[in-house]
Amino acid sequence: MQSESRLSKIGYHLRREWQIYVMLLPTIIWFIVFLYKPMYGLQIAFKDYSIFRGVDGSPWIGFEHFEFLFSNDQFIRAFWNTIIISGLNLLFGFPAPIILALLFNEILHATYKKTAQTIVYLPHFISSVIIAGIVITAFSPSVGIVNTVLGWFGIDSIYFLTKPEWFRPIFVGTGIWQEAGFGSIVFLAAIAGVNPSLYESAVVDGANRWQMMWKITIPSILPTILIMLIIRIGNVMEVSFELIILLYQPATYSTADVVNTFVYRQGIQSGQYDFAAAAGLFNAVVAFVLVMIANTLSKRYSRTSLW
Amino acid sequence: MSGVKLSQLVKRYGDLEVVKAIDLEVQPHEFVVLVGPSGCGKSTTLRMIAGLEEISGGEVTIGDRVVNRVAPKDRDVAMVFQNYALYPHLNVADNIAFGLRIRKTPKDQVQKMVAEVAEILGLTPYLDRRPADLSGGQRQRVAMGRAIVRHPLVFLFDEPLSNLDAKLRSQMRAEIKRLHKRLDVTSIYVTHDQVEAMTLADRIVVMNDGAIEQVGTPMELFLNPVNTFVAGFIGSPPMNQIRAEISGSSNAPVAKIGDQLLPLPASADVADRMGADVTVGIRPEHAEVHSLGTSPLNVELELVETLGSEALLHTKLADTPFIIKTETEEHFSTLDQVSAFSVNPHQIKVFDIDTGRVLGQAGA
Secondary structure (H helix, E strand, C coil), X not given: CHHHHHHHHHHHHHHHCHHHHHHHHHHHHHHHHHHHHXXXXXXXXXXXXXXXXXXXXXXXXXXXXXXXXXXXXXXXXXXXXHHHHHHHHHHHHCHHHHHHHHHHHHCCCHHHHHHHHHHHHHHHHCCHHHHHHHHHHHCCCCCCHHHHHHHHCCCCCCCHHHCHHHHHHHHHHHXXXXXXXXXXXXXXXXXHCCCHHHHXXXXXHCCCHHHHHHHHHHHHHHHHHHHHHHHHHHCCCCCCHHXXXXXXXXXXXXXXXXXXXXXXXXXXXXXXXXXXXXXXXXXXHHHHHHHHHHHHHHHHHHCCCCX | CCCEEEEEEEEEEXXXXXXXXXXXXXXXXXXXXXXXXXXXXXHHHHHHHHCCCCCCEEEEEECCEECCCCCHHHHCEEEEXXXXXCCCCCCHHHHHHHHHHHCCCCHHHHHHXXXXXXXXXXXXXXXXXXXXXXXXXXXXXXXXXXXXXXXXXXXXXXXXXXXXXXXXXXXXXXXXHHHHHHHCCEEEEEECCHHHHHHHCCEEEEEECCEEEEEECHHHHHHCCCEHHHHHHCCCCCCEEEEEEEEECCCCEEEEECCEEEECCCCHHHHHCCCCEEEEEECHHHCECCCCCCCCEECEEEEEEECCCEEEEEEEECCEEEEEEEECCCCHHHHHHCCEEEXXXXXXXXXXXXXXXXXXXXXX
């Protein structure tokens, strides 16, 4: 009875607001074709897949790939690398756009503010390939600016990109350089939404700019910060794969190889699709659990959540 | 306790002068209401007193100190904003305590002061709630609590009640009045609502287009408006203003409205304008329809608006809309037959047609 009335309710909405649903259609189709249909292929993670037999024709083998995965040192290493790089990204890369937005908010000179914003937004629009090229050049032992500057202080050239211990700082730093500016837009928008009379009231109460930032701006944009954090945590396992491929080399695999690059090498380069699918599926499950936890915690403690 | 003095106060935005050299003296303990239409400069004036707007010219004095170059926090004023300006992430107690904490008031003292203010405003049961969980009236009380708790020299109110519904507004109006009686702090209150101005003010300042039109007690403004603007702004409904020609003799002047004659109070100013056009002002309350006096004027009744104990008769007098406010008791059944009214000549105002200034009134 109840389901019937719900169905008729949906039917009523569909008839009345069909234009809106038509506009929604392309997105739904996109999701079905590119995200849901491929999920059918996920079953190869549990099969001995061969391209000649196809997805349906390949025999089931249960968790064999996963057992192999967890006994594979390279995968374990890639898993921990992913966690560590993501952790660093979260630690340094997440606050960066917030700090940037707060700084922009304090700039009173309009032209200066706009110029500064444009400059920090730019790297976002540059292809990762070029970004990687710039990084490689900047850290080059012979012509790179970093080594040149180090040279002024009498420090010998360092082969940064071949040293495992330097890979993570360079990678995380590059990520901040590329995305912090663009990422600050959402926080700037949140700051712009703060009721100006809150600041005026605080001025009359005697607050200085620093106190206003801590006691008004940051608490006011906290819901935005939390939503962005949830999204970010959901993407923890999705380390910027292109940039890693572009910057790493066998010498730095020990610190640079992440699950996605591992999947890429196993799946695309070595043709072990089933094994790579198992690694990818594991990655997705971890990400799913993380985003669920983050959302639940945020909902409980701050009344802010994605759903 | 301190008064506030504005001397030749000017606010300019580029070439645009929004406050035009106004002078005003607010006595200690006084409740002064700045009233006027949107964009008349009343809020800007208030914000200059608070220090939220830079002063383009003139002086603001609080107590005996010129505060032009004094930071808002050091002026010892507290402001209540139209949209409450409550911190959504803080509960009621923390909102009230905000100003005290910023000033590093000792903790136990803060607690005591917040409790005291909450008691005065009836907020004690809500101290742990966030603003989002309060009603409009409660939020407005919290906003006032924030102002009261600091014991400032002057309270500034910037349209504090305009976000509330009509019933709540009249409740809060009474509450503000009571609060002022109790705390006795110099208060400057901005509103565009003349009812608020009439009920709250010791003195009302009517502003228009960046200048002060008239300053006076509510009854002074109601009975003796100095010009057509004040006459049209104070009172609800406002004073009827009809174009008329002065005729008769200088001892017994009359206004010729269409082909009807209305006796006017005699004065030299009116006599000077014999044969000229003037604006005649009659308060809706002063038009008598039940016991017609001398020289009643005929009107064409268009609509009766019943308000309960009173009714508004929308009529036309010589093709000009004319509103009559009358009591309904005993006369209700005959209201729709009204066709004429009379008015005591001494309650009629005569204004210059060009300048709008009142004629024949001492001090005008």
